[in-house]
Amino acid sequence: MENQKIKIPLHVKKEIIGYLTIISLYPSKFIGINFNNNLGSFSNIIKTEIPDDITPIQFCNLGNKYSIMLLEETPYQISFNPLNSYDDIRIIPTILEKTSSVYESFNLPLNNQLSGSINFKSFAGKSFFDVEIDGERSNLVPFEVRSKKINYQQHYTNMIGDLAQAVSGILFQQNTPLFERFYFDDKLRNTHYEDYIFLEYLFLDENLPYAYEHIRKNVYVNLVEHNETIPTSFASNLGHSGLINIICSPEYLHKTEDPPINWPNNMKKFVPESINQSYYEDSVDTQENRLLKYFLESIDTLIESLLNNLDKEHNIKERLHLFDEKINEYLSDKWLEHVGKLEIVPMNSQILQKKEGYRNIFKYYLNYEFGFRPQWEEIEDLIKGYERKLSELYEFWCYFKLLKIMEKLSGKKLNYENVFEINTNQWTLNLNVGLKSRQTFNLNVEDEEITLDLFYNKSFMKNSTYKSYSLNLIPDYTFKVNFKNKYYFLHFDAKYKSKGIPNDTEYNKKDHVYKFEDVYKMHTYKDAIVNTKGAYVLYPGNKTKIYRMEEGIIPSVGAFPLTPDNTHEQEEHISKCISRLIEALYLEYRSKKE
Secondary structure, three states: OOEEEEEEEEEEOOEEEEEEEEEEEEEOOOOOOOEEOOOOEEEOOOEEOOOOOOOOOEEEEOOOOEEEEEEOOOEEEEEEEEOOOOOOEEEOHHHHHHOHHHEEEOOOOEOOEEEEEEEOOOEEEEEEEOEEEOOEEOOOEEEEEEOOOOOHHHHHHHHHHHHHHHHHHHHHOOOOOOOHHHHOOOOOOOOHHHHHHHHHHHOOOOOHHHHHHHHHHOOOOEEEEEEEEEEHHHOOOOOHHHHHHHHHOHHHEEEOOOOOOOOOHHHOOEEEOEEEEEEEEEEOOOHHHHHHHHHHHHHHHHHHHHHHHOOOOOOOHHHHHHHHHHHHHHHOOHHHHHOOOOOOOOOOOHHHHHOOOHHHHHHHHHHHHOOOOOEEHHHHHHHOOOEEEHHHHHHHHHHHHHHHHHHHHHOOOOOHHHHEEEEOOOOEEEEOOEEEEEEEEEEEEOOEEEEEEEEEOOOEEOOOOOEEOOOOEOOOEEEEEEOOOOEEEEEEEEOOOOEEEEOOOOOOOEEEEOOHHHHHHHHHHHHHEOOEEEEEEEEOOOOOEEEEOOOOOOOEEEEEEOOOOOHHHHHHHHHHHHHHHHHHHHHHHHHHHO
């Protein structure tokens, strides 16, 4: 069987300088399907509307535009064959500037040809192929590395949104060292990353789209009084102000022989030709709606600014265009035409503080307007370029999901000071690790209070209080369940990988399950880390499995699904399992104590 191959001419100043070749190291099942286009020549490669998670190279139609599609965790051979000799040639510089670990040179130059192997590992997203010759860059050839995980694009968006929400949570954490600085209005959004992460969070379905749709159906209005002058015969009612106006405006009076019934005698048969009459109508021109309109217009301006300032081929532009369409759909609503300009922010408005929809918008407005965007450096490193290392993003995301689960189980509000290491001078954040990351929760088990500590990236070493009897081990998340004179560990690792297996009941459908090698790693934690009673994989899939050593739930290893587009039900399931594990630990402790 033959391999898939793409041969791409590269240009500098519209002149071809050589050919870049990408070859899959796996045989192709599409033998003889060849074609040429403006990008180059394609051998043993199909055009497709829907990419799969198996074929190493595809030419896929994304939004009425075909693009080269590669696959994560897949090796390729890449080479550049120049047409002339050059003093200095650099292959794929755009990719290597972001991450050099994906490429390994063969170091076997042949006829001035450069070649090597490239494997994007767990990076997914868009980037560009190019070369640099004697200091000049060639044209950029766009491609996308797709993840083998189902719905990875939606996973990415959901994870970024949740992590942005975690960062913005610091804004309202009154005991953090940054809280007082929130009131400064100097805008510190210095990078596109900061704006983009805010927009990803804002446009999650449950955020701005939900809030605005709720307002659309329940627009807040004020009852506004209007006065108009009308002929007396058309008047339907006459109030106190109307009577006062009659007396104060004698020029509008005329004498008649047939005054109205019960007309006052002291008016001496003088009646007005016209009177001022009040009427009332609902008005959407309220301060609350003015703030809403101002916020929508500000977001529209932000999106336009990003679109104008980002590189032409930047991968997030597709997302920005979607955001732009959505915000312009909102601003085109007719009712907003009757809403005026914001002149004062009604900070004490009960509508903004309590009314569904409006209170959400007010929160987003505060986050945006006061410019509080602390830079989470670890996340910025993962998404500010063209590639997204989903495995590390997933690790951060799972951590906050576990914190959220424990918040709910214990009823304790999360302490952000322990979650992040905060630099108040540079407004930067990084996650605390090891002992610094300790979050303590209290749970009630059979009317007894149990203290539980959650650590992120806690090291276990041979000569340490937290002991591994062999090698240094660092689980992603560790629960330390404390009793009076004893403690036990439960460990979790985030693994953004799964494998598809045929569904038992539905034809042509796959279940996504954990990988066996990840469960092997859990055995390592359970066996090597002293006082460990369980170790479990968190992965994007739909199958839970617990391997029990005995009849009880502990000791055990296993895997729990936690998928970024299916979290509520899975969070509830993990919450129940954690409760069962802790209860089992308590019962074991009590039985040994007795």
